[in-house]
Amino acid sequence: MKKIVLVGLLIFSSIFLAFILLKDDPASKFLNSMSQDQKQKVLYSFDDETKTQWHYIPSSMFPRAGISLAELDITQKKLLHELLQSSLSETGYLKTIQIMDLENVLREMSGDSVMRDPDKFFVAFYGNPETDSLWSWSFEGHHISLNFTVLNNEQTIAPRFFGANPAVIPSGPRKGEKTLEKEEELGFQLVNSLDQEQKAIAIFQEAPINDIVTRNSIEVDPLSPEGIKFEVLNSSQKKVFLSLIDEYLSTMPEKLAMERMKNIQDEELGEIRFGWAGTTKSGEGHYYRIQGKSFLIEFDNTQTNANHIHTVWRDFNGDFGKDLIKEHYENSDHHTP
Known part of the structure:
Protein backbone atom coordinates (compact mmCIF):
# COMPACT_ATOMS: atom_id res chain seq x y z
CA MET A 1 0.00 0.00 0.00
CA LYS A 2 2.80 2.40 0.93
CA LYS A 3 4.53 1.60 -2.34
CA ILE A 4 1.37 2.44 -4.31
CA VAL A 5 0.99 5.73 -2.43
CA LEU A 6 4.66 6.57 -3.02
CA VAL A 7 4.38 5.86 -6.75
CA GLY A 8 1.22 7.98 -6.89
CA LEU A 9 2.97 10.88 -5.16
CA LEU A 10 5.90 10.64 -7.54
CA ILE A 11 3.59 10.71 -10.56
CA PHE A 12 1.64 13.65 -9.12
CA SER A 13 4.88 15.52 -8.35
CA SER A 14 6.16 14.97 -11.88
CA ILE A 15 2.92 16.21 -13.42
CA PHE A 16 2.83 19.20 -11.07
CA LEU A 17 6.46 20.08 -11.83
CA ALA A 18 5.86 19.81 -15.56
CA PHE A 19 2.82 22.06 -15.21
CA ILE A 20 4.83 24.67 -13.29
CA LEU A 21 7.67 24.59 -15.83
CA LEU A 22 5.22 24.90 -18.70
CA LYS A 23 3.56 27.92 -17.10
CA ASP A 24 6.97 29.46 -16.55
CA ASP A 25 8.27 29.18 -20.12
CA ASN A 153 10.42 21.77 -27.28
CA GLU A 154 12.32 21.05 -30.51
CA GLN A 155 12.43 24.24 -32.56
CA THR A 156 12.98 25.27 -36.18
CA ILE A 157 13.17 28.82 -37.59
CA ALA A 158 12.34 29.25 -41.28
CA PRO A 159 11.79 31.32 -43.29
CA ARG A 160 14.21 33.78 -41.64
CA PHE A 161 14.36 37.22 -43.21
CA PHE A 162 16.51 40.14 -42.06
CA GLY A 163 16.92 43.41 -43.96
CA ALA A 164 18.55 46.77 -43.35
CA ASN A 165 17.66 50.22 -44.67
CA PRO A 166 19.90 52.09 -44.41
CA ALA A 167 22.57 49.39 -44.26
CA VAL A 168 25.02 52.15 -43.36
CA ILE A 169 23.54 55.21 -41.65
CA PRO A 170 24.57 58.10 -43.93
CA SER A 171 24.33 61.09 -41.59
CA GLY A 172 23.53 62.34 -38.11
CA PRO A 173 24.96 61.33 -34.74
CA ARG A 174 24.97 57.64 -35.74
CA LYS A 175 26.66 58.19 -39.10
CA GLY A 176 28.58 55.12 -40.26
CA GLU A 177 26.68 52.60 -38.10
CA LYS A 178 26.28 49.35 -40.06
CA THR A 179 23.61 46.65 -39.94
CA LEU A 180 24.06 43.14 -41.42
CA GLU A 181 27.69 44.06 -41.98
CA LYS A 182 29.18 40.56 -41.85
CA GLU A 183 26.73 39.10 -44.36
CA GLU A 184 27.99 41.66 -46.88
CA GLU A 185 31.69 41.73 -45.99
CA LEU A 186 32.11 37.95 -46.01
CA GLY A 187 30.34 37.78 -49.37
CA PHE A 188 32.76 40.32 -50.83
CA GLN A 189 35.70 38.54 -49.20
CA LEU A 190 34.71 35.25 -50.81
CA VAL A 191 34.00 36.53 -54.33
CA ASN A 192 37.16 38.67 -54.39
CA SER A 193 39.31 35.73 -53.26
CA LEU A 194 38.45 33.89 -56.46
CA ASP A 195 40.84 33.87 -59.40
CA GLN A 196 39.61 34.85 -62.86
CA GLU A 197 38.75 31.29 -63.85
CA GLN A 198 36.77 30.78 -60.64
CA LYS A 199 35.01 34.13 -61.02
CA ALA A 200 33.91 33.16 -64.51
CA ILE A 201 32.02 30.27 -62.89
CA ALA A 202 30.80 32.06 -59.74
CA ILE A 203 29.54 35.29 -61.37
CA PHE A 204 26.52 34.11 -63.33
CA GLN A 205 25.20 37.55 -64.25
CA GLU A 206 26.87 40.94 -64.78
CA ALA A 207 23.80 42.94 -63.76
CA PRO A 208 22.73 42.73 -60.08
CA ILE A 209 19.38 41.25 -59.09
CA ASN A 210 17.44 44.01 -57.35
CA ASP A 211 15.64 41.84 -54.78
CA ILE A 212 15.70 38.30 -53.47
CA VAL A 213 14.43 36.03 -56.24
CA THR A 214 12.09 34.06 -53.99
CA ARG A 215 10.46 37.23 -52.58
CA ASN A 216 7.74 36.29 -50.04
CA SER A 217 6.80 32.94 -51.62
CA ILE A 218 5.05 30.49 -49.34
CA GLU A 219 7.04 27.57 -50.75
CA VAL A 220 10.31 27.59 -52.65
CA ASP A 221 12.03 25.00 -54.81
CA PRO A 222 15.75 25.05 -55.59
CA LEU A 223 16.74 27.84 -57.96
CA SER A 224 18.86 27.19 -61.03
CA PRO A 225 22.24 25.76 -59.92
CA GLU A 226 24.32 28.86 -60.59
CA GLY A 227 27.79 29.53 -59.24
CA ILE A 228 30.87 27.69 -58.09
CA LYS A 229 30.84 24.52 -56.00
CA PHE A 230 32.35 24.43 -52.53
CA GLU A 231 34.39 21.35 -53.36
CA VAL A 232 36.51 23.11 -56.03
CA LEU A 233 37.59 25.98 -53.76
CA ASN A 234 40.97 26.09 -52.04
CA SER A 235 41.26 25.72 -48.27
CA SER A 236 41.23 29.44 -47.43
CA GLN A 237 38.24 30.05 -49.72
CA LYS A 238 36.39 27.14 -48.13
CA LYS A 239 37.04 28.67 -44.70
CA VAL A 240 35.47 31.97 -45.75
CA PHE A 241 32.56 30.13 -47.37
CA LEU A 242 31.84 28.24 -44.15
CA SER A 243 32.14 31.47 -42.14
CA LEU A 244 29.54 33.06 -44.41
CA ILE A 245 27.09 30.17 -43.93
CA ASP A 246 27.81 30.24 -40.20
CA GLU A 247 26.93 33.95 -40.05
CA TYR A 248 23.41 33.07 -41.17
CA LEU A 249 23.21 30.13 -38.78
CA SER A 250 24.50 32.30 -35.92
CA THR A 251 21.06 33.89 -35.52
CA MET A 252 19.77 30.55 -34.21
CA PRO A 253 20.35 29.18 -30.69
CA GLU A 254 23.84 27.67 -30.52
CA LYS A 255 22.81 24.03 -30.23
CA LEU A 256 20.44 24.29 -33.18
CA ALA A 257 23.04 26.13 -35.28
CA MET A 258 25.73 23.53 -34.53
CA GLU A 259 23.40 20.66 -35.42
CA ARG A 260 22.44 22.33 -38.68
CA MET A 261 26.05 23.05 -39.66
CA LYS A 262 27.01 19.44 -38.88
CA ASN A 263 24.20 18.16 -41.11
CA ILE A 264 25.30 20.49 -43.91
CA GLN A 265 28.92 19.37 -43.62
CA ASP A 266 28.01 15.69 -43.42
CA GLU A 267 25.35 15.51 -46.11
CA GLU A 268 25.63 18.25 -48.73
CA LEU A 269 28.82 20.30 -48.46
CA GLY A 270 30.33 19.15 -51.74
CA GLU A 271 27.25 20.19 -53.70
CA ILE A 272 26.74 23.66 -52.20
CA ARG A 273 27.20 26.50 -54.68
CA PHE A 274 28.04 30.18 -54.32
CA GLY A 275 26.66 32.39 -57.10
CA TRP A 276 27.15 36.14 -57.60
CA ALA A 277 25.43 38.77 -59.74
CA GLY A 278 26.55 42.37 -60.18
CA THR A 279 29.65 44.29 -59.25
CA THR A 280 32.28 43.00 -56.85
CA LYS A 281 32.93 46.51 -55.49
CA SER A 282 31.39 47.92 -52.32
CA GLY A 283 28.91 50.75 -52.87
CA GLU A 284 27.53 49.33 -56.12
CA GLY A 285 24.64 46.91 -56.62
CA HIS A 286 25.30 43.23 -55.95
CA TYR A 287 23.52 39.97 -55.16
CA TYR A 288 24.61 36.50 -54.11
CA ARG A 289 23.02 33.17 -53.34
CA ILE A 290 24.20 30.06 -51.53
CA GLN A 291 22.29 26.94 -52.35
CA GLY A 292 22.54 23.41 -51.04
CA LYS A 293 20.36 20.32 -51.17
CA SER A 294 18.22 21.43 -48.24
CA PHE A 295 18.50 25.22 -48.04
CA LEU A 296 18.84 28.51 -49.88
CA ILE A 297 20.42 31.79 -48.77
CA GLU A 298 19.80 34.97 -50.77
CA PHE A 299 21.41 38.38 -50.29
CA ASP A 300 20.91 41.57 -52.25
CA ASN A 301 22.11 45.15 -51.83
CA THR A 302 20.97 47.16 -54.82
CA GLN A 303 18.20 49.51 -53.72
CA THR A 304 18.71 53.04 -52.31
CA ASN A 305 22.06 53.40 -54.07
CA ALA A 306 23.23 50.02 -52.80
CA ASN A 307 22.57 50.91 -49.17
CA HIS A 308 19.56 48.65 -48.60
CA ILE A 309 20.13 44.97 -47.75
CA HIS A 310 17.79 41.98 -47.94
CA THR A 311 18.78 38.54 -46.64
CA VAL A 312 16.77 35.35 -46.36
CA TRP A 313 17.24 31.72 -45.32
CA ARG A 314 14.78 29.23 -46.79
CA ASP A 315 14.49 25.51 -45.95
CA PHE A 316 13.14 23.51 -48.87
CA ASN A 317 11.64 20.87 -46.57
CA GLY A 318 11.41 22.85 -43.34
CA ASP A 319 9.87 26.25 -44.06
CA PHE A 320 7.03 26.91 -41.59
CA GLY A 321 8.00 23.71 -39.79
CA LYS A 322 7.02 21.30 -42.56
CA ASP A 323 9.57 18.76 -41.34
CA LEU A 324 8.35 18.92 -37.73
CA ILE A 325 4.71 18.77 -38.82
CA LYS A 326 5.45 15.64 -40.85
CA GLU A 327 7.23 14.11 -37.84
CA HIS A 328 4.28 14.97 -35.59
CA TYR A 329 1.72 13.32 -37.86
CA GLU A 330 3.85 10.23 -38.37
CA ASN A 331 4.46 9.68 -34.64
CA SER A 332 1.23 10.80 -32.98
CA ASP A 333 -1.12 7.97 -31.99
CA HIS A 334 -4.25 9.99 -32.67
CA HIS A 335 -3.14 10.47 -36.29
CA THR A 336 -2.40 6.79 -36.88
CA PRO A 337 -4.99 5.11 -39.16
Missing part, protein backbone atom coordinates in the same frame (compact mmCIF):
# COMPACT_ATOMS: atom_id res chain seq x y z
CA PRO A 26 8.63 32.50 -22.00
CA ALA A 27 5.77 31.87 -24.45
CA SER A 28 3.30 30.99 -21.69
CA LYS A 29 4.43 33.90 -19.51
CA PHE A 30 3.85 36.28 -22.41
CA LEU A 31 0.41 34.85 -23.22
CA ASN A 32 -0.63 34.80 -19.55
CA SER A 33 0.13 38.53 -19.30
CA MET A 34 -2.59 39.27 -21.84
CA SER A 35 -6.23 40.15 -21.49
CA GLN A 36 -8.85 37.98 -23.17
CA ASP A 37 -9.27 40.55 -25.94
CA GLN A 38 -5.53 40.53 -26.58
CA LYS A 39 -5.43 36.72 -26.62
CA GLN A 40 -8.20 36.67 -29.21
CA LYS A 41 -6.03 38.86 -31.43
CA VAL A 42 -2.82 36.87 -30.99
CA LEU A 43 -3.99 33.22 -30.93
CA TYR A 44 -4.88 31.42 -34.17
CA SER A 45 -5.53 27.82 -35.07
CA PHE A 46 -2.38 25.96 -36.09
CA ASP A 47 -3.56 25.67 -39.71
CA ASP A 48 -4.72 29.27 -40.13
CA GLU A 49 -3.80 30.55 -43.60
CA THR A 50 -2.17 33.71 -42.23
CA LYS A 51 0.69 31.58 -40.84
CA THR A 52 2.34 31.41 -44.26
CA GLN A 53 1.36 34.90 -45.46
CA TRP A 54 4.61 36.67 -44.68
CA HIS A 55 6.44 39.70 -46.03
CA TYR A 56 9.30 42.09 -45.38
CA ILE A 57 7.78 45.39 -46.55
CA PRO A 58 6.40 47.89 -43.98
CA SER A 59 3.29 46.83 -42.08
CA SER A 60 1.37 49.84 -43.43
CA MET A 61 1.78 48.29 -46.90
CA PHE A 62 1.11 44.64 -45.96
CA PRO A 63 -1.20 43.94 -42.99
CA ARG A 64 0.20 41.46 -40.47
CA ALA A 65 -1.63 38.91 -38.36
CA GLY A 66 -1.49 39.08 -34.58
CA ILE A 67 -0.97 41.92 -32.14
CA SER A 68 1.41 44.84 -32.57
CA LEU A 69 3.99 46.16 -30.13
CA ALA A 70 1.90 49.34 -29.93
CA GLU A 71 -0.90 47.33 -28.29
CA LEU A 72 1.31 45.90 -25.53
CA ASP A 73 2.13 47.51 -22.20
CA ILE A 74 5.68 47.82 -20.88
CA THR A 75 5.56 44.49 -19.01
CA GLN A 76 4.19 42.63 -22.01
CA LYS A 77 6.87 44.10 -24.28
CA LYS A 78 9.51 42.97 -21.82
CA LEU A 79 8.06 39.44 -21.82
CA LEU A 80 7.97 39.39 -25.62
CA HIS A 81 11.63 40.38 -25.72
CA GLU A 82 12.38 37.54 -23.29
CA LEU A 83 10.62 35.16 -25.68
CA LEU A 84 12.68 36.46 -28.60
CA GLN A 85 15.90 36.12 -26.57
CA SER A 86 15.04 32.53 -25.63
CA SER A 87 14.23 31.62 -29.26
CA LEU A 88 17.23 33.26 -30.93
CA SER A 89 20.94 33.45 -30.23
CA GLU A 90 22.40 36.63 -28.77
CA THR A 91 23.54 37.52 -32.29
CA GLY A 92 20.06 36.91 -33.71
CA TYR A 93 18.39 38.96 -31.00
CA LEU A 94 20.81 41.88 -31.45
CA LYS A 95 20.24 41.87 -35.22
CA THR A 96 16.49 41.95 -34.59
CA ILE A 97 16.74 44.92 -32.22
CA GLN A 98 19.10 46.80 -34.52
CA ILE A 99 16.80 46.34 -37.54
CA MET A 100 13.76 47.48 -35.56
CA ASP A 101 15.64 50.58 -34.46
CA LEU A 102 16.34 51.51 -38.10
CA GLU A 103 12.67 52.49 -38.29
CA ASN A 104 13.59 55.44 -36.04
CA VAL A 105 16.39 56.36 -38.43
CA LEU A 106 14.06 56.18 -41.43
CA ARG A 107 11.46 58.28 -39.61
CA GLU A 108 14.04 60.99 -38.95
CA MET A 109 15.25 60.89 -42.55
CA SER A 110 11.79 60.88 -44.16
CA GLY A 111 9.56 62.63 -41.60
CA ASP A 112 7.03 59.82 -42.17
CA SER A 113 5.85 58.54 -38.77
CA VAL A 114 3.06 56.39 -40.26
CA MET A 115 5.14 54.09 -42.48
CA ARG A 116 8.24 54.29 -40.28
CA ASP A 117 7.11 53.11 -36.86
CA PRO A 118 9.17 50.81 -34.58
CA ASP A 119 5.95 49.71 -32.85
CA LYS A 120 4.53 48.21 -36.07
CA PHE A 121 6.00 44.79 -35.47
CA PHE A 122 3.54 41.98 -34.86
CA VAL A 123 3.50 38.70 -32.95
CA ALA A 124 1.10 35.83 -33.65
CA PHE A 125 0.72 32.29 -32.25
CA TYR A 126 -0.62 29.30 -34.16
CA GLY A 127 -1.73 26.68 -31.71
CA ASN A 128 -1.30 27.15 -27.98
CA PRO A 129 2.11 26.54 -26.33
CA GLU A 130 0.35 25.83 -23.01
CA THR A 131 -1.72 22.93 -24.35
CA ASP A 132 -0.24 21.75 -27.65
CA SER A 133 2.88 19.71 -28.34
CA LEU A 134 3.03 21.25 -31.84
CA TRP A 135 2.66 25.01 -32.23
CA SER A 136 4.28 27.91 -33.99
CA TRP A 137 4.66 31.66 -33.71
CA SER A 138 5.93 34.54 -35.79
CA PHE A 139 7.48 37.94 -35.23
CA GLU A 140 7.26 40.20 -38.21
CA GLY A 141 7.38 43.75 -39.53
CA HIS A 142 9.49 45.84 -41.87
CA HIS A 143 12.64 43.89 -42.78
CA ILE A 144 12.01 41.16 -40.19
CA SER A 145 10.18 37.87 -40.60
CA LEU A 146 10.94 35.16 -38.05
CA ASN A 147 8.83 32.02 -38.26
CA PHE A 148 9.25 29.54 -35.41
CA THR A 149 7.77 26.04 -35.17
CA VAL A 150 8.00 24.01 -31.96
CA LEU A 151 7.37 20.29 -31.46
CA ASN A 152 7.92 18.95 -27.93
